[in-house]
Amino acid sequence: MMNKVLFAIMLIAGLIAPFLAYPVFVMDLLCFALFACAFNLLLGYAGLLSFGHAAFFGGAAYIAGHALKVWGFPPLLGILTGTAFAFLIGIVFGFLAIRRQGIYFAMVTLALAQIIYFLCLQLPFTGGENGLQGIPRGELFGLFSLDNELTMYYLVFAIFLIGFGIIYRTVHSPFGEVLQAIRENEPRALSLGYDVDRFKLLAFVLSATMAGLAGSTKALVFQFASLTSAHWQTSGEVVLMTLVGGLGTVFGPVLGAVTVATLTHELGSFGSWVQVILGTIFVIVVLVFRRGIIGEIHHFVEQRKAARTSADND
């Protein structure tokens, strides 16, 4: 019930947003929201903390940008190319990372992502510190020019909804249930006969792919693939977004991404203080607000429900 209401709100807000706010900014929010949802699939449902998701987000942006700019791919094919790249490195990184558990998993993903970061910095086609600039938006199906902000916006919104839908379906499937079983108690899931490693790998690859979809789309929107997107700080930001919104909730990452990205945007003029503020939010959320916004609402509703049932029974 609550999910349906929230979905309706999200749909309406998404449809009218470009008329209320600067469309490019909303597109940025949507890309981050999809990125956070992808990340949440892994941490919130499978319990795996990847500290290297910027590699998929930022790396895919470079590949998509290159495909669009140099190979002259049409927009959707360019995005798919970037996404396919994230899928492939997702397989490799996932295969390596699931060999270690818990905190080691986080360190391994972080270190692997650093390889992609240095590649983005050093490879000849990436533009080094300046990033890959001048990516053309092109025309959708050869008909609609994406230089029109509204056309571009609704394409991004459609991509977001598709990604969101895929993640939603995954989480609410038998596969998603097994993931949660692994998160709750890995040895038990193993003893029930589930091939735990295969499930983890699948979740990792799917999460990486969706993060790549978000990154590729962002490159198309901004016509620019930036080194920042591939930096570990971006990996940290997506963790924060997911935590703020609510780990393991469907809409939490969306809300968290909107909150954190808006905050970063608004505070842009404060320079390095933004980092201090994000860090402080991180500390506060971890110490006292681990359920996140949506998680707290869920908790509140559950408690009221429980109180009512026990009152009925009296």
Next chain:
Amino acid sequence: MQLITAQALLGLNVGVFYAMLSLGLAVIFGLLNIINFAHGAMYMLGAFVALIGYSYLEQWFGISLQIGFWGSLIMAPLVVGLLGIIIERTMLKRLANLDHIYGLLLTFGITLILQGLFANYFNVSGTPYPGQPEVLSGVLNLGFMYFPTYRMFAIVFSLVVCFATWYVIEHTRLGSRLRAGVENPQLTQAFGLNVPLMVTLTFGFGAALAGLAGVLAAPIYSVSPLMGADLIIVVFAVVVIGGMGSIMGAILTGLALGLVEGMTKVFYPPAANTVIFFLMVLVLLFRPAGLFGKEQ
């Protein structure tokens, strides 16, 4: 040949920093089971304590005092260690019963705060540390080659600190108590040892090691708010390669990987940034628990 030995020594120089940082991480991990993401920021903080003590005390605080390099070698670990103790007592303690990833996330937040604070007041591209003592300037004649005296001092000093730490943990009464705390905290506490205090002091000690490494690095690299940021990720890879089971393992892996990085600079410079990460991949493929780690 000259070039190779020179790079080997320079690599060893980097290696002692890896060793000191991964040693601190391993000591903290042993007792607290968390990975201190802020370790790089604490290293940076150590370097800044040295820089501020030398150049900014008068200008900022109106104290006409200059803390020289030798003074910083004592001051910085104390300051950083104290900060570590405060962080452990006020924040990490509350997360003790939760999933260990929350400790990582908390220290990540602290990293952002520390980096952001210093980036407000100092140039991100770095400030040189002017306080290198006269005795350590110049070059040393090693017979077969010349090598900067200060770097040689940094290598020897760090090695002494690393091996002293190893000796204390593996071969003294204090160390045996610590190891008991790692093995079984409840039982150790039942024997009348103050485990929470041990945990706090251990975290402080690990932080102090990072601060000390920062002071030693200050005269070599320029002091920058971001100096610990990329370093800490390399140190994470070092820790994954070595496995955190053994103190000696952490030291040796750090030294060896510094050497490998130095050699890569000679033979294939573009890969110098990433060679350690690729080695980590190999280790994950063939010995997932790490070179010195135990299979769980």
